[in-house]
Structures are given as structure tokens and as C-alpha cells.
Amino acid sequence: MNVLRMLRDKPWLHAAEAATVAQYGGPDPVAAMRVMLRFILAIVGVIFFLFIITFLARSQYPDFQALAGAPWQPFTDPSRLWFNTALLACASLAIQMGLGGTRHGKLNVTVAGISAAVFFTVLFLIAQFDLWLHLQSMGFYMNGNPANSYFYLLTAVHGLHLIGGLLVLSNVVFRVWYDNDAASLTAPLKLCTTYWHFLLGVWLVLFAILTARPETINALAAMCGF
Amino acid sequence: MQNVAIADQIDELHDPQTFITKYIWSQDHKVIAIQYGLTAIFVGLIALALSGLMRLQLGFPDAFDFINPSDYLQFVTMHGMIMVIYLLTALLLGGFGNYLIPLMIGARDMVFPFLNMLSYWFYLVSVIVLLTSFFVPGGPTGAGWTLYPPQAILPGTPGYDWGIILMLVSLAIFIVAFTMGGLNYVTTVLQARTHGMTLMRMPLTIWGIFTATVLGLLAFPALLVSAIMMMLDKTLGTSFFMPALVSLGENLDYSGGSPILFQHLFWFFGHPEVYIVALPAFGMVSDVLATHARKSIFGYRMMVWAIVVIGGLSFFVWAHHMYVSGMDPAFGFFFATTTLIIAVPTAIKVYNWVLTLWKGNIQLTVPMLFAIGFIFTFTHGGLTGLFLGNVTIDLPLSDTYFVVAHFHMVMGVSPIMVLFAAIYHWYPLLTGKMFDERLGKIHFWFTFLGTYAIYLPMHYLGFLGVPRRYFAMGSMDFIPDSAQTLNQSITISALIVGFSQLIFLYNVFVSLRNGKPAGHNPWGATSLEWQTPDVPPRHGNWGPKLPQVYRWAYDYGVPGAKEDFIPQNHPVTDSERTAGEHDA
Numbered sequence: 001m002n003v004l005r006m007l008r009d010k011p012w013l014h015a016a017e018a019a020t021v022a023q024y025g026g027p028d029p030v031a032a033m034r035v036m037l038r039f040i041l042a043i044v045g046v047i048f049f050l051f052i053i054t055f056l057a058r059s060q061y062p063d064f065q066a067l068a069g070a071p072w073q074p075f076t077d078p079s080r081l082w083f084n085t086a087l088l089a090c091a092s093l094a095i096q097m098g099l100g101g102t103r104h105g106k107l108n109v110t111v112a113g114i115s116a117a118v119f120f121t122v123l124f125l126i127a128q129f130d131l132w133l134h135l136q137s138m139g140f141y142m143n144g145n146p147a148n149s150y151f152y153l154l155t156a157v158h159g160l161h162l163i164g165g166l167l168v169l170s171n172v173v174f175r176v177w178y179d180n181d182a183a184s185l186t187a188p189l190k191l192c193t194t195y196w197h198f199l200l201g202v203w204l205v206l207f208a209i210l211t212a213r214p215e216t217i218n219a220l221a222a223m224c225g226f
Numbered sequence: 227m228q229n230v231a232i233a234d235q236i237d238e239l240h241d242p243q244t245f246i247t248k249y250i251w252s253q254d255h256k257v258i259a260i261q262y263g264l265t266a267i268f269v270g271l272i273a274l275a276l277s278g279l280m281r282l283q284l285g286f287p288d289a290f291d292f293i294n295p296s297d298y299l300q301f302v303t304m305h306g307m308i309m310v311i312y313l314l315t316a317l318l319l320g321g322f323g324n325y326l327i328p329l330m331i332g333a334r335d336m337v338f339p340f341l342n343m344l345s346y347w348f349y350l351v352s353v354i355v356l357l358t359s360f361f362v363p364g365g366p367t368g369a370g371w372t373l374y375p376p377q378a379i380l381p382g383t384p385g386y387d388w389g390i391i392l393m394l395v396s397l398a399i400f401i402v403a404f405t406m407g408g409l410n411y412v413t414t415v416l417q418a419r420t421h422g423m424t425l426m427r428m429p430l431t432i433w434g435i436f437t438a439t440v441l442g443l444l445a446f447p448a449l450l451v452s453a454i455m456m457m458l459d460k461t462l463g464t465s466f467f468m469p470a471l472v473s474l475g476e477n478l479d480y481s482g483g484s485p486i487l488f489q490h491l492f493w494f495f496g497h498p499e500v501y502i503v504a505l506p507a508f509g510m511v512s513d514v515l516a517t518h519a520r521k522s523i524f525g526y527r528m529m530v531w532a533i534v535v536i537g538g539l540s541f542f543v544w545a546h547h548m549y550v551s552g553m554d555p556a557f558g559f560f561f562a563t564t565t566l567i568i569a570v571p572t573a574i575k576v577y578n579w580v581l582t583l584w585k586g587n588i589q590l591t592v593p594m595l596f597a598i599g600f601i602f603t604f605t606h607g608g609l610t611g612l613f614l615g616n617v618t619i620d621l622p623l624s625d626t627y628f629v630v631a632h633f634h635m636v637m638g639v640s641p642i643m644v645l646f647a648a649i650y651h652w653y654p655l656l657t658g659k660m661f662d663e664r665l666g667k668i669h670f671w672f673t674f675l676g677t678y679a680i681y682l683p684m685h686y687l688g689f690l691g692v693p694r695r696y697f698a699m700g701s702m703d704f705i706p707d708s709a710q711t712l713n714q715s716i717t718i719s720a721l722i723v724g725f726s727q728l729i730f731l732y733n734v735f736v737s738l739r740n741g742k743p744a745g746h747n748p749w750g751a752t753s754l755e756w757q758t759p760d761v762p763p764r765h766g767n768w769g770p771k772l773p774q775v776y777r778w779a780y781d782y783g784v785p786g787a788k789e790d791f792i793p794q795n796h797p798v799t800d801s802e803r804t805a806g807e808h809d810a
Contacts, residue, residue: 011778014798027418036413047447054487063482069272103533143463
């Protein structure tokens with residue numbers, strides 16, 4: 001719909017009544033879910049956007065020590081994070097494969113795809129948690145430095161969103177199992193897939209920010225006016 | 227998909243069968259709206275009582291031993307937070323949003339009724355957590371409703387321990403509740419409008435609620451983010467907002483954090499919050515004015531555009547709350563400019579309300595009195611906003627009673643005038659009964675004149691430089707003795723206005739039993755909610771068939787029509803169509 005054209009409608013005139021009546025149909029549950037998902041993604045996006053803005057602002061205070069750059073900083077070599085990222089990417093690919101299965105009526109592909117997505121997502125969460133333990137063993141505690149604080153905070157918030165996604169996905173799968181109707185899986189699984197891809201995208205941004213070297217962070221902060 | 231209401235069919239998925247499912251765990255938007263409304267009014271009465279206690283202290287210092295400085299700060303904080311978040315936001319969106327959206331757009335219910343039910347119960351939990359803070363060691367937080375760090379979480383501030391934690395937890399739960407409800411409101415408006423209900427045929431009430439909800443969905447995350455970070459500063463010793471400091475002679479472990487960062491986050495939420503409250507009020511008052519002036523709203527399209535523009539601009543004015551924080555003058559100039567720009571669409575709305583009344587067949591009913599009262603209070607509050615929006619004028623007036631008077635007029639009294647207008651206007655639909663008109667008018671005059679008796683002198687106190695949030699003024703040379711006399715007068719007025727709200731409560735509850743039957747559409751309104759087959763509307767709202775919409779919501783005084791209004795679900799006649807082609 002062209003929003004600008006819509007906003008120019010003159011509803012007090014009745015001549016165009018027939019055309020406008022035909023334009024708006026009844027509600028469609030799938031479309032409603034899709035609209036809701038868009039708003040959810042916008043809200044989640046705003047949350048991470050605000051966290052990142054505060055990260056950049058806070059990075060300009062003298063006590064901030066980025067987690068990469070100097071040899072003793074934990075993410076100067078981010079290979080562990082690359083491994084975790086690969087896990088989440090696999091989850092995204094798997095759920096996409098599951099969605100492809102529903103579209104082609106291949107239930108076994110769908111089941112395999114969803115199972116793999118859940119497996120890789122849970123593995124990602126465990127790996128992130130293990131990374132927390134690793135950081136703590138190296139002395140990088142949450143309250144040690146604002147950069148540490150942001151790392152724990154942002155990974156926790158991201159992980160919570162993934163757990164939320166897992167809950168919704170399990171609800172979708174359970175209902176399909178309960179209804180015994182694989183075809184009804186397509187629409188909700190598509191929405192879950194979008195959500196997984198979105199969270200992968202968010203993670204890539206977080207990864208880039210959290211492992212950035214001080215000069216990169218300073219440049220980004222300067223671009224934002226901090 | 228089970229939880230999605232299919233608004234084209236009679237929804238059997240959540241048809242209530244028992245008392246519990248009908249009135250407690252209800253998924254019916256009307257019941258949820260009433261649950262929201264009653265809870266919000268209950269908690270609002272607590273906030274009203276707190277303001278009475280504050281006024282007692284200010285009007286008659288040293289006369290009440292049971293109010294000490296800590297109590298006073300806690301009353302201020304809880305009064306502000308409850309009124310802004312737990313009363314106004316909840317009642318306008320959770321209450322009226324829930325009740326009116328499906329009815330006004332011709333849907334059977336919200337599209338996600340289960341989520342809607344959860345939204346209310348999360349809201350109730352948030353209220354319970356908030357009120358629990360009155361009973362924990364140290365009591366509720368006394369940090370002011372803005373909860374600024376570092377003082378909010380440091381010893382010396384009342385409730386710095388449990389109080390602030392419960393406040394932050396309660397806010398987080400509220401935001402979850404609002405998000406669940408808000409997702410429902412926007413999706414329902416976009417997806418469940420009945421046939422013929424184009425966006426530009428929606429009543430302005432729905433435009434206001436819809437835009438405010440979008441604002442809320444995008445602005446509340448800022449409060450959530452700041453609440454999470456402050457909670458971590460408090461509980462885990464991080465330093466997001468906490469600078470290196472010495473507290474009570476002791477070096478704290480915090481280092482390098484930025485309290486100003488919190489202010490930016492808070493006001494990035496806080497200013498849109500003003501419009502989250504104001505926009506639904508703008509919408510509802512437009513509908514009340516048009517209905518009771520028997521005249522189509524003046525400049526409908528402009529009213530819609532103004533709502534949308536105000537909503538967009540509200541994200542670019544937040545730092546005008548922070549002029550005294552030491553910001554760059556260029557930054558202040560930018561925000562002063564955007565603040566003055568947002569006055570333009572706001573002023574357009576005020577002009578259009580007045581022009582709607584111009585040559586209308588004005589019925590001075592109780593809802594209309596409150597609606598007209600709103601135009602006065604909002605104009606006065608808005609004009610003082612122009613003063614405070616300018617950096618150079620704001621600096622001397624900041625943190626004085628001028629600011630208190632300004633925001634109470636513009637976002638306290640004004641939305642509450644609309645809330646009363648709305649409650650009186652939709653009471654016949656809600657209950658099927660008419661309220662007592664005489665009592666309603668007495669309530670109006672006490673409230674309207676009383677609020678002026680409270681807030682006009684408060685502006686003067688602000689000009690004198692009387693600071694806000696002070697428990698007692700002590701001996702300040704620049705404050706004359708007459709200021710204290712004025713404070714006494716304000717307190718007496720406030721108590722009278724406070725107690726006069728009992729008239730409203732009496733009227734609402736007694737009319738439930740003794741009110742005359744309202745019948746269908748007692749105000750002669752055009753919008754869909756008044757065209758339901760049953761009054762009050764039953765579950766599913768519309769009987770077997772959804773309404774078909776043929777026209778906008780403001781066909782009042784149409785030449786040649788049988789009555790002075792034509793409901794939205796009445797087909798367009800040939801003569802109207804011919805006239806329309808002519809006009810086009």
C-alpha cells in the first residue's frame with residue numbers, strides 16, 4: 001500500500017467509496033503473525049541499537065579497555081568467537097533447510113532441519129556460556145571493566161532472545177505434532193526462520209563491535225558524535 | 227495459529243464458558259479493558275493519596291510528624307511514576323485501547339487474545355511488585371521518578387536498596403506487559419479492520435492509540451535498557467552509569483561511568499512517553515468534541531497527519547529535558563528548534579478542535595464539558611512548554627515549581643480531563659446505563675476550577691524561584707512569606723479536588739445499579755462501537771455478521787439526511803454519491 005497516497009485520501013467524499021471498500025479485506029492470521037514479527041524485530045533491533053550506542057558512548061571514557069588489540073586481551077585472537085558464530089550460522093542454515101522441507105512436502109527434511117537448528121542453537125548457547133567461564137578464569141570479570149560488562153550483558157541479552165525463539169519454535173512444532181498437519185508448519189516456521197536469521201545478523205554486529213580494536217571503536221564513536 | 231482470532235467468523239476458540247474464563251482469565255478484549263481500567267484507577271488513587279500527603283507537608287510544614295524528609299521523597303517518586311506509567315499509560319492504552327480498538331474498527335476481538343490476557347496479568351504483577359516496595363526495608367525508592375544515578379542507588383537516598391530494585395523490576399515487567407498488549411493493538415489495527423474500514427476512515431481515537439502504541443513499542447526499550455544497566459550497576463557492581471565517587475566518606479568501587487548517559491536513555495523514552503499519553507487523549511477528545519458538537523471534525527486529514535508527525539518528532543526532542551546537564555550549546559539549539567517545531571502540529575490540533583466547535587450545535591453534556599476543559603488546560607500547559615523549550619528561559623526556571631506546574635497542566639490534568647470525558651462518554655456503552663448528569667457536572671466544575679486553583683499559583687511560585695522536590699523551604703531570602711500562604715492555598719485546593727473525585731467514583735458505581743437504561747447510541751454517535759447489536763456489546767461484539775463500513779466517522783449534520791448523524795455502517799445514498807462526485 002502506498003502510505004502517502006493513503007494519507008491523502010479524502011474520506012468525507014463518497015464518490016470513491018467502492019474502490020476503497022474493495023482495498024481492505026478481512027484479517028488473515030498468517031499476515032497478522034507476519035506483522036507482529038516485523039514489530040518484534042523492530043523492537044529487538046531498537047534494544048540492541050540502544051545498547052550499542054551506549055557502548056560507543058561509554059567507550060570514550062578513559063577507564064574503557066577494549067577486549068581486542070593488545071596481545072593480552074582475550075579477543076585479539078577471536079577464534080573461539082568464530083567457532084561460536086559458525087554454530088549459530090549452522091542453526092540458521094538448518095532452520096532454512098527445514099523451511100524448504102515444508103515447502104516441498106518433505107516432512108523428514110523438515111524434522112531434520114528443525115532438530116539440527118535446535119541442536120546448533122543450544123550448542124551456541126553452551127559455547128557462549130563456556131566462553132564466559134573462560135573469560136572469568138582469565139580474570140575478565142563482569143565488573144572489571146566496562147568493555148567486559150558490555151560483553152557479558154550483550155551476549156546474555158542475545159542469548160535470552162535465542163531462548164525465547166526456542167520456546168516459540170517448540171510451541172510451533174508441538175502444535176504441528178498435536179494437529180498432525182505438516183502443511184500448517186510452513187507459515188509459522190517461515191516466521192521462526194526470519195527470526196533466526198535476524199538474530200544471526202544481530203550476533204554478527206555484536207561480534208564485530210565487541211571484538212573491535214580501540215581505534216575502530218574510537219572511529220565509530222566519532223562518527224556518532226561521541 | 228490457535229491463539230489468533232479469526233475476526234471474520236464468530237470466534238469459538240476462546241468463548242468463555244465459566245465465571246473464571248469470563249471474568250478472571252478472560253480473553254475478551256472488553257473484560258481485559260475493564261481489568262486494566264480498574265487496576266489503573268486503583269493504583270492511581272494511591273498516587274492521588276500520596277500527592278495529598280505531599281501537599282500537606284508543603285502547605286503546612288512541621289504540622290504532620292508522620293511525614294519525614296525520606297517519606298516525602300518517596301511520595302514524590304511513587305506519585306510521579308505511578309501516575310505516568312501505571313495509571314495514564316495503562317488506562318489510556320491498556321484500558322481504552324483494549325476496549326475501543328476492536329469495537330471501533332469492526333473486529334470481534336484483538337488478533338492475539340491469549341497474548342492480550344497475558345498482557346494484563348503481567349501488568350498486574352508489575353503493579354504488585356511496585357506496591358510491595360512500600361513494605362520492604364527502607365521502603366520504596368525516593369530517587370524521583372526519573373531515577374537518576376548515581377544517587378538512585380547510593381546510601382542517603384531513601385529506598386536505595388530494595389526500593390530501587392523493586393522499581394526497576396516492576397518497570398521491566400510493565401514493559402513486557404505493554405509490549406504484549408502493544409503488539410496486539412498495532413496488529414489488530416493493521417490486520418483486523420472490517421470491510422470498508424480504510425485507515426483514513428478510522429476515528430481519530432484509533433489513530434491516536436495506534437500511533438501512541440508504535441511510539442511505546444519503540445520508546446520503552448530505552449527504559450528497559452537503562453533499567454537493566456542500572457540494575458547491573460546496583461547488584462553486580464558494573465559502572466555503566468556510576469562514576470568514581472566517594473560516598474559517606476568511603477571510596478566506592480565504581481569508576482568512570484556516565485550518569486548523563488542514563489539521562490539520555492531515560493529521556494529518549496521519557497519524551498515519547500509524553501506523547502504515548504497525549505496522542506490517545508488527542509484522539510479521544512476529537513471524537514468526543516465532534517459527537518457532542520454535532521459537527522464533523524475540522525480538518526480530519528490534518529489531524530491524522532499531525533498525530534503522525536508529532537509521533538515522529540517526539541523522538542527528536544528528548545534532550546530539552548537536559549538543558550542544565552552541561553550540554554554543548556549547539557546540541558541545546560538543535561533540541562530547542564525541534565521542540566518548537568513540534569509545537570506546530572500540536573497547535574494545528576488545538577485550532578482544529580476549536581474550529582470543530584465553531585458554529586457547532588454544542589451540547590454541554592458532561593463529556594463535552596471535560597473535553598472543552600481539556601482544550602483550556604492543554605493550551606495553558608502547551609504555552610508554558612514553549613517557554614521551557616527555549617534554553618535561555620529554561621535555565622533559570624529549571625527545577626522550580628514552574629516546571630511542576632507546566633507538566634502537570636500538559637500531561638497530568640489534560641489527559642485526565644480527557645480520561646474523564648472518555649469515561650463519561652463511553653460509560654453508557656460500557657454499562658448500558660446512564661450516569662447522573664448533575665453529579666457529573668459538579669465533578670467537572672470541582673475538577674476544572676480546582677486544577678486552576680492548584681496550578682496557576684504554582685507557576686508564580688516557579689517564577690519566584692521556589693525549588694521543586696524540597697521537603698521544606700527553610701529560610702531562603704528570595705522566597706517571600708506570601709509564598710507559604712500560596713502553598714497553603716494550593717494544598718487546600720488540592721485536597722478539595724482530591725476529595726471531589728469521590729463524587730466521580732460514587733456516580734460511576736451507583737449509576738451501575740440506579741442509572742437509567744442508556745439504550746442504543748444515546749449520544750447519536752457515528753462510529754462503529756455504538757452500532758453493536760447489544761449494549762453493552764456481547765462476546766464477539768457483532769452477532770453473526772461483521773459490520774460493513776461505508777463512510778468516515780464524522781458524518782454529522784449531512785444535508786438531506788434524516789437525522790443529524792449517519793453511522794459508519796449506513797450505505798451511501800445515491801444523492802450523497804452524486805454530491806461527492808461533484809465535490810471531488
